[in-house]
Amino acid sequence: MQTTEPLRHNWTKEEIEAIYQKPLLELVYEAATVHRQWHKASEIQVCTLLSVKTGGCPEDCSYCGQAARYHTDIKVQALLPTETVIAHAKKAKDAGSSRFCMAAAWREVRNNRDFDRIIDMVKGVNELGLEVCCTLGMLTEEQALRLQEAGLHAYNHNLDTSEAYYDEIISTRKFDNRIKTIQNVRKAGITVCSGGIIGLGETAADRISMLLTLATMPKHPESVPVNALARVKGTPLENQPKVPIWDMVRMIATARIIMPASVVRLSAGRIEMTEEEQAWCFMAGANSIFTGERETLLVTPNPGVSEDMQMFQNLGLQPMVKEKEAVCTTI
Template identity: 65%
Template sequence: MKSIIRNDWSKAEIREIYHKPIFDLMYEAQSIHREFHKSSEVQVCTLLSVKTGGCKEDCSYCSQSAKYTTNVKPQKLMPTDEVLQKAKQAKENGSTRFCMGAAWREARDNRDFDRVLDMVSEINGMGMEVCATLGLLNEEQAQKLKEAGLYAYNHNIDTSREYYDKVITTRTFDDRIETIKNAQKAKISVCSGGIIGLGETEEDRISMLFTLSNLPEHPESVPVNALVAIEGTPMEGNDRVPVWDMIRMISTARILMPKAMVRLSAGRNEMPVSEQALCFMAGANSIFAGDELLTTPNPAEDKDKAMFDLLNLVPRPAYKGAAADKFEQVPEKV
């Protein structure tokens, strides 16, 4: 019997799923995963910080906030040709999605935004799925990104509505939701997940999944991040997230949002292959490749290639999946 895609989950239902015995939870998640995805395919994404540091936000986990003293040095928007070269290298290394991150509170209608639009257009022409994370977006900006060829927009909700103001005070949870809605109105695929290890409770994690799974349209990608505690931020002393917490989050996300790409994101550098394998068994089918995730360490590409060989995993082709029919695949430029 095929699973039904639902957008009306209750917190009680999610709580029951989340707290199932771990092997029962993983088995259910893996079964649903195989209904909607090829079990050996993993989407390989590359994330590049195209504008680093100096952000006005006070996100308590982030090394790029101007409010904290960290080892991140603010940098202006990268030259377009450098970004395009990075995208080309990413494609050669097997990535099918290229995500550009800019440490802005919100996108502004200026030369830098116009340059990002040019980058989106050029990378789209390479035949890669182009993703961006530029902070808050209005409807007009979302439409411009769509017209430039943007495939996905990343805007994580980070944590639960109830815990949000304990992590960030410079914008609201509803600001986050509004940007997601603006991207979806423009027919841009949404990438939205969160972070665990921020000091939240299990109930906060359940509430975060409740918000994501009850959006009118599920996110196409759901990143599950384990906090990387960074010196100089208010959360520098937080404990490492146990792998079993990641597995519960990934499994529950897979059951609630069967079609989504569930991405094993930040924190992977601290996980041995055995722990990552358990996360893939739990329903994860996407990773970030490359030595760095914005400003935090990530496994080297040769290690990921060795892991793929060991686990018989293969990169997922670009533009594959339920969202593919919304986008015109652009042939690679010769």
């Protein structure tokens, strides 16, 4: 389902702020209306995210339990065997997932045997008929092209926060590095998955600025994850307060209105939300969740498959079925 209305890429910060600050019920009503113009409101894409290489990352992202410099309880895990990853992907498909995402705790992709193994994983998951997504850190245009040729459907590289607040959260890379990786992904013909995290200590203006960056890209990210900070013990942000549900609803609704064709993903933070709170997020325009057999989202707790399927039944929702023509084929 999609309207013939053109997508806007010339949003101003003032316009987005006016949307974000609307009375909540008015904002949700508008977002729900837009959502129904562009998507089937009863369908939610179920995605599975698997950490294929965990911990030991050299970066200093203040929210991340996988950073080597922080003393967390995260167990470091080397790159999983390809056959193990494919087995997880098969289970995910059988459980209703149409998208399988593989994450490696790397600062950047290196042209070595590990990357060769990632390429084999992408090919294997693609052959199952799943949308294949990776998040591997920064990568060059040439590396992105290798992934595309292997059948990669999407690459996740979140902005995390606004450009102005970015240095308060990460010092080991720059905001422009993130933009460059997204550009490399686009040049290679891979769809973009990019959103951010709220609850990092940022202001509403920072959230609006991050949305502005996404909504004014030459092409909107096909996927926009909205994450609530998962507070990991041992990280600099472990004592941040829980993100209020209405802040999540505002972010999701605003993203839905300004990027109507994108899939807006209700990502990290669901474990602390009630079913009723998640329902508000779906009403505001979220049409994707992450679930998994391990009941984790990377290294933080997440609802399990059976719990999510019961929620779907209660709310009258159903898993989005992947269209056959959307299947990537190896070139």
